[in-house]
Amino acid sequence: MADTIRVTLKLYATLGKYLPAELRRSNEAVLEVPASAVLGDLIGQFSVPPPSCFLVLVNGVFLPPSQRATATFVDGDVVAIWPPVAGG
Amino acid sequence: MAWQRKILRVDLTAGTCTSEPLNMEWAKIYLGQRGLATKYFVEEVAPSVEPMSPANKLIFATGPLTGTMASTGGRYSVITKGPLTGAIACSNSGGYWGAELKMAGWDMVIFEGRAASPVYLHIENDTATLHDASALWGKTTWDVEPALRKIHQDSQLKISSIGRAGENGVLYAAVINDLHRAAGRSGVGAVMGSKNLKAIAVRGTKGVAGVKDPKAFMKATQAAKAVLAGNAVTGEGLPKFGTQVLMNVINEVGAMPTRNFRDVQFEGAKDISAEAMHAPRESDGKANLVTNQACFGCTIACGRISKLDQTHYTVVNKPEYWGASGGLEYEAAWALGSANGVNDLEALTYANFVCNEDGFDPISFGATVGAVMELYQMGVLTKEQLGIEAPFGSAKALTYFAECTAKGEGFGPEIGLGSKRLTAKYGHPDLSMTVKGQEFPAYDPRGIQGMGLAYATSNRGACHLRGYTVASEVLGIPIKTDPLETEGKAGLVKAFQDATAVFDSAGICVFTSFAWTLADVAPQLDAACEGDWSLDNLNMVGERIWNMERQFNNAAGFTAKDDNLPKRLLTEAAKTGPAKGLVAGLDKMLPEYYAERGWDTEGRPTAATVERLGL
Ligand code: SF4
Numbered sequence: 001m002a003d004t005i006r007v008t009l010k011l012y013a014t015l016g017k018y019l020p021a022e023l024r025r026s027n028e029a030v031l032e033v034p035a036s037a038v039l040g041d042l043i044g045q046f047s048v049p050p051p052s053c054f055l056v057l058v059n060g061v062f063l064p065p066s067q068r069a070t071a072t073f074v075d076g077d078v079v080a081i082w083p084p085v086a087g088g
Numbered sequence: 089m090a091w092q093r094k095i096l097r098v099d100l101t102a103g104t105c106t107s108e109p110l111n112m113e114w115a116k117i118y119l120g121q122r123g124l125a126t127k128y129f130v131e132e133v134a135p136s137v138e139p140m141s142p143a144n145k146l147i148f149a150t151g152p153l154t155g156t157m158a159s160t161g162g163r164y165s166v167i168t169k170g171p172l173t174g175a176i177a178c179s180n181s182g183g184y185w186g187a188e189l190k191m192a193g194w195d196m197v198i199f200e201g202r203a204a205s206p207v208y209l210h211i212e213n214d215t216a217t218l219h220d221a222s223a224l225w226g227k228t229t230w231d232v233e234p235a236l237r238k239i240h241q242d243s244q245l246k247i248s249s250i251g252r253a254g255e256n257g258v259l260y261a262a263v264i265n266d267l268h269r270a271a272g273r274s275g276v277g278a279v280m281g282s283k284n285l286k287a288i289a290v291r292g293t294k295g296v297a298g299v300k301d302p303k304a305f306m307k308a309t310q311a312a313k314a315v316l317a318g319n320a321v322t323g324e325g326l327p328k329f330g331t332q333v334l335m336n337v338i339n340e341v342g343a344m345p346t347r348n349f350r351d352v353q354f355e356g357a358k359d360i361s362a363e364a365m366h367a368p369r370e371s372d373g374k375a376n377l378v379t380n381q382a383c384f385g386c387t388i389a390c391g392r393i394s395k396l397d398q399t400h401y402t403v404v405n406k407p408e409y410w411g412a413s414g415g416l417e418y419e420a421a422w423a424l425g426s427a428n429g430v431n432d433l434e435a436l437t438y439a440n441f442v443c444n445e446d447g448f449d450p451i452s453f454g455a456t457v458g459a460v461m462e463l464y465q466m467g468v469l470t471k472e473q474l475g476i477e478a479p480f481g482s483a484k485a486l487t488y489f490a491e492c493t494a495k496g497e498g499f500g501p502e503i504g505l506g507s508k509r510l511t512a513k514y515g516h517p518d519l520s521m522t523v524k525g526q527e528f529p530a531y532d533p534r535g536i537q538g539m540g541l542a543y544a545t546s547n548r549g550a551c552h553l554r555g556y557t558v559a560s561e562v563l564g565i566p567i568k569t570d571p572l573e574t575e576g577k578a579g580l581v582k583a584f585q586d587a588t589a590v591f592d593s594a595g596i597c598v599f600t601s602f603a604w605t606l607a608d609v610a611p612q613l614d615a616a617c618e619g620d621w622s623l624d625n626l627n628m629v630g631e632r633i634w635n636m637e638r639q640f641n642n643a644a645g646f647t648a649k650d651d652n653l654p655k656r657l658l659t660e661a662a663k664t665g666p667a668k669g670l671v672a673g674l675d676k677m678l679p680e681y682y683a684e685r686g687w688d689t690e691g692r693p694t695a696a697t698v699e700r701l702g703l
Binding site for chain 2: 010013016024025026027057059060078082083084
């Protein structure tokens with residue numbers, strides 16, 4: 001269907017637990033969603049609570065919180081999400 | 089006071105231990121640990137000193153909060169002139185040793201001279217004595233710790249020691265305490281070895297009394313602990329996943345230096361990440377990670393404790409490696425893994441164990457192996473020279489090199505020179521990914537531009553712990569900035585550098601800064617010890633320390649030319665990821681940084697800056 005796109009959703013750290021067991025090792029799922037889908041639609045598929053999505057990268061680029069309710073995706077996008085994390 | 093007001097001076101040449109009062113005036117100006125010990129160092133040691141000579145000194149220093157009830161208050165630093173860089177070296181470690189030294193009644197130990205034969209220092213509260221260490225020479229840190237406990241019939245002895253790497257002059261040898269905590273960088277362990285000093289064994293039962301205002305201190309430390317507990321990073325992220333959670337983050341943002349910085353993303357990152365450490369292994373169904381662990385007084389507990397797969401090729405028939413020990417932190421996983429294109433988690437864990445066991449820095453070691461592998465791929469180094477085929481991605485070569493470097497065998501002594509000297513020797517100095525002779529850590533400055541400036545200007549050579557702008561550029565702490573942008577980074581780097589100098593001088597762990605600002609540190613210091621620890625003054629203290637280190641380096645011969653990055657990062661653009669097409673924009677940031685710092689165009693603090701900071 002022309003109006004659906006494939007987006008790879010990666011859920012890391014404590015968010016990995018929201019993925020079905022068979023996807024947890026890779027931490028990722030390939031989703032087919034309407035072209036109008038926003039972040040909430042992607043994480044909604046696995047019941048990830050929106051407040052726990054702290055760091056959101058689309059193809060490695062930070063998606064600011066102000067754009068998360070409205071930004072849409074294109075076919076082939078990779079969306080990676082973490083709760084608050086840090087290291088050094 | 090939170091100070092014992094006492095330092096121990098050990099003249100290794102004469103074999104004497106003497107007590108002297110801590111300079112409390114300096115403690116009010118340079119705070120403690122990194123700042124205060126550096127002040128002692130620059131006052132007592134000529135910048136031109138040869139690092140491995142008896143004229144160099146080696147200082148083990150605590151901060152005012154070390155040994156107190158402040159969270160993470162267990163830190164100490166080792167200060168000297170580093171043999172890898174020729175610059176000021178200051179390596180910080182956690183574990184329990186620093187607090188034990190303080191509780192024995194000492195704020196600092198200064199070693200000078202060189203012992204005629206191997207010795208170790210035993211401290212039991214006020215009594216400090218040097219002992220013959222001939223029987224310990226040639227032993228690993230894992231052997232030394234139980235041996236000293238047995239000799240002194242004291243199971244509670246806390247020990248800092250060097251392994252064979254420090255004895256053999258590996259230029260990035262570390263000082264190891266509590267089996268797997270390390271004052272890891274810049275070769276402080278090599279200086280210890282050059283002094284024939286094998287270990288410092290400490291037992292302290294005096295506690296840390298004399299906090300200036302105990303009631304206020306209790307209140308301030310409790311409030312600060314609540315901040316750590318309530319913060320999602322320090323309260324949940326670091327304890328559960330450790331620093332290794334960054335493996336997938338940094339790979340996604342395209343700043344994962346891979347195969348000696350040829351690439352900025354590693355296809356094997358997911359196999360060596362925090363998530364992989366949690367996953368059951370296919371071989372035995374157990375996870376690599378066993379548990380997390382805390383240093384003295386730490387309420388974060390980011391440390392990793394791992395167990396190897398007993399059937400892995402590295403440890404078959406080697407039960408001494410089957411127990412739980414210090415697992416991979418992000419920097420080690422990167423340097424041993426991505427930097428060499430190796431994605432075998434067990435091999436990296438084993439190499440990390442060997443680095444702890446024989447005391448050498450996994451960052452400089454792993455990054456040097458990356459250069460060796462590139463030289464092998466180019467045909468400059470051969471299997472005959474190396475003793476093994478060493479293409480990128482070879483776990484077997486990595487673990488073989490770790491063993492050779494630990495024991496000083498085969499090609500190990502060459503790897504022990506670090507990549508700058510090694511690549512120059514084989515005619516390809518441009519392949520050394522170093523600043524001031526020290527190997528880069530795990531962030532590619534093409535993908536995180538601020539880190540390029542932080543590396544180039546770090547006083548101890550390339551380092552992430554001198555100004556961790558990754559926090560802002562990638563993680564959004566305290567505010568999110570664009571990692572691909574150079575504008576505004578000069579001020580950001582300076583702010584991080586100065587604040588970090590305060591954390592490193594206070595006796596606490598810099599990881600608290602993911603939740604704390606200096607405003608959380610100030611009341612703890614204020615209640616603990618005399619001095620003006622207002623926010624403004626703390627910022628000034630950090631800046632003063634930074635400039636003091638810089639002045640030492642300038643006097644040691646470093647100039648603006650040394651505030652540079654390897655050619656590869658300035659001319660070869662990132663091939664993939666968000667930074668695709670970008671090189672490190674150092675030239676856009678450096679002049680502004682000098683101006684922000686109050687330095688002239690040669691990178692020297694101006695007279696006005698020196699005066700303003702009271703240097
Ligand atoms: S945060 Fe980690 S490194 Fe720092 S003191 Fe705590 S356990 Fe040690």
